[in-house]
Amino acid sequence: MKEENAKTTSKAINWSMKYLKKEQYGRSSFWRGPNPPLEDLEPHRQPGSEVELPPTPRSSSARTWVGLTRSLAPPPPNPDWLEEEIGPTSSPFLKGRSRAAFWSGRRRPNRAEEIRVGPRRAAPRPGAEVAGRAPPSGPAEPKMLASATPPLPGSQLPPASPFPLLLLAVLSGPASGRVPRSVPRTSLPISEADSYLTRFSVPQTYNYSVLLVDPASHTLYVGTRDTVFALSLPFSGERPRRIDWMVPEAHRQNCRKKGKKEDECHNFVQILAIANASHLLTCGTFAFDPKCGVIDVSSFQQVERLENGRGKCPFEPAQRSAAVMAGGVLYAATVKNYLGTEPIISRAVGRTEDWIRTETLPSWLNAPAFAAAMALSPAEWGDEDGDDEIYFFFTETSRAFDSYERIKVPRVARVCAGDLGGRKTLQHRWTTFLKADLLCPGPEHGRASSILQDVAILRPEHRSETPIFYGIFSSQWEGAAISAVCAFRPQDIRTVLNGPFRELKHDCNRGLPVMDNDVPQPRPGECITNNMKLQQFGSSLSLPDRVLTFIRDHPLMDRPVFPTDDHPLLVTTDTAYLRVVAHRVTSLSGKEYDVLYLGTEDGHLHRAVRIGAQLSVLEDLALFPEPQPVESMKLYQNWLLVGSRTEVTQVNTTNCGRLQSCSECILAQDPVCAWSFQLDACVAHAGEHGRLVQDIESADVSSLCPREPGEHPVVFEVPVATAAHVVLPCSPSSAWASCVWHQPGGVTALTPRRDGLEVVVTPGAMGAYACECQEGGAARVVAAYSLVWGSQRGPASQAHTVGAGLAGFVLGVLAASLTLLLIGRRQQRRRQRELLARDKVGLDLGAPPSGTTSYSQDPPSPSPEDERLPLALAKRGSGFGGFPPPFLLDPCPSPAHIRLTGAPLATCDETSI
Structure with missing residues (x-):
């Protein structure tokens, strides 16, 4: 352990990326390994112990x-x-x-x-x-x-x-x-991951939770608390550009007057999106008064043209929201009021009163928690007659169940980009808003995975293939620590949205399908296509009122969306997944595999590959020295960028050199890595086949690798x-x-x-x-x-030892008994000596001391001292209040008169009592 500590200290001194200068940009840092730069090493150092113990197991016996x-x-x-x-x-x-x-x-x-x-x-x-x-x-x-x-x-x-x-x-x-x-095949602690981890953080800056990658400029934009950064990709130690977007003190005081905490009255950046080639759109909470603005990426000096951000950005970072930019237009899912009781999905263009948004009805959105928003173009569908579609993934409270605890249901909603709202009914409201349940069953609990945590979209490079959604689900019930990963195809979602509608029957608290004869034409909720335009429906403004009324009252579909292969790809009961990203990798044989990166609640990264109908977790990588949730993840080429509360971590996804033998390289089942007999090393292949071996499906080491000593x-x-x-x-x-x-x-x-x-x-x-x-x-x-x-x-020999031990035990008990007996006798003698000493003082009535007269039959007169003597004698007894018990008192033991120093004490008759 001393060698390991020395190694860590050496790495802390010899940083490959030096600490940046302080200047007007503040101190920012890039470094490799699990520890911050040397200046910040001491504040973050944990209390030392040579061995890190695992958490205490929950077991009834040990x-x-x-x-x-x-x-x-x-x-x-x-x-x-x-x-x-x-x-x-x-x-x-x-x-x-x-x-x-x-x-x-x-x-x-x-x-x-x-x-x-x-x-x-x-x-x-x-x-x-x-x-x-x-x-x-x-x-x-x-x-x-x-x-x-x-x-x-x-x-x-x-x-x-x-x-x-x-x-x-x-x-x-x-x-x-x-x-x-x-279960992850291998687990790498933070000390073993320092060779392919690079970190970025700035002192006194937190919440690196919003990441935006611009592939054209090779730039990563990071939205934090009160600051927006621009970093070159991959991390090279170059000084980052930054914009301080602070909240004026008057706004902060107003925030505190509303009862908010000091740490909440900041500007938490929630949205970063590419508006065009020269500008970014950004929105922040701005001390519970959301604001939006634009940033010129060439100068990158300040946030310009501030405007009201209500309906685009949440009021506080704890509120779940989602936003996506499509065709230069922002589609946002958040809350519109300060209390967070008015959820809204909107197309935020122009004035607020001109937005197209959801209706304020619980049948449309009922206490939703938004997870993600995606935009799909007709070209990705292979349909030239379609319209751009925006998908929102969220969890909301179901209205079909009446129970003590509200039931959460994961759902997906879709709107069309060309929706203009209705002319009379549903003015400035979506006429294409449809939603359906997402089904990701648990291992034995049916629909146990009811909380949708995150959704990632995998867009294939070939246009002949359609995108696919990967979602992370968890259970809403305490004690059921279930995380599941399910895959959904967009064509399956469209099929459900074209199916029967659901109608809620209030008398039985459940939904029933609407009969086909009750559905008006043209079909409610459809995007305006060229075929509909030929039917004199040029836009949603020309739709009949009966169609708009129906879609207003029936936004929910009756059938759920099932995952691919009708079962989850991965189910675990001991890991809480929060974030997911995915990309497609071509193996040495030319077959493509989907690789998923799963961020956990305690700051670990799981790398999984989809082999057949299941996900295999290949590696568990600890990202942070202190456990903290993974808040965001983005992929850029061969790098994974992870945002958390305290830093941005860059992970090398093609680090095959750590696999040091042919068997380790083959057993890793990584589509990126292959064993090179020429280099005698595990390398990241580029599709070449020169003396390279790889086996993703079966990992047969015995047939591919020579026998190792x-x-x-x-x-x-x-x-x-x-x-x-x-x-x-x-x-x-x-x-x-x-x-x-x-x-x-x-x-x-x-x-x-x-x-x-x-x-x-x-x-x-x-x-x-x-x-x-x-x-x-x-x-x-x-x-x-x-x-x-x-x-x-x-x-x-052991039996002899046991016998000797028993004999010693018996002798010890005898010696202790004799000792206690002697002590008891000594205490009894001491008690007798004390009684004799008190009798000699004058309290012994049977033998008067010298100087007193003998008994006399003449009745003396009592004195005050004589009256108090019976009370003093009584207090020596054990009765209540110091008096002797009644059965020990004899009122007239003898007719004799007792004298002390020639005076009678008392006469035992009724008149003297």
């Missing part, structure tokens, strides 16, 4: 085992001693298989985590590194103290100095079957005791690998787990254990252990 472990040097090329223990094995280290327990490897079990000791990753073979290569991926194993004593042939290993080791294991059920492809793992000797539970970890580099355990023939109490093997120690369990993992036809030993009796003591 076991802890304490044992002694020592490691031995790697075995010789022919480990006869291990073969004697487990029989012949098939891999270079194990040439056969004995009776074994099968399980599927998984690097990140979602139900249990374990702090354990396993073999350290072997160093890469000499001469295998190529310039630009990163270290091999995989889990960082904790270090162990090892002895250099070589193993000897035979079943018994030589003694070595034991080192205390704490094995903390949380029980989890044994893995069964194949690990789903929703096996790496012998370190064999760890584990001293154990009888009846102890021992967990032997096995962490393959790939979560998709299938692993098998080889163990001695006499062991019977075995429990296979996702993360290793649990052994109950018996005399027959002593010996060698090995975990062999296989993927793509290639197998290798990942971990090897040897169980021996602790301190070389057998069961007889």
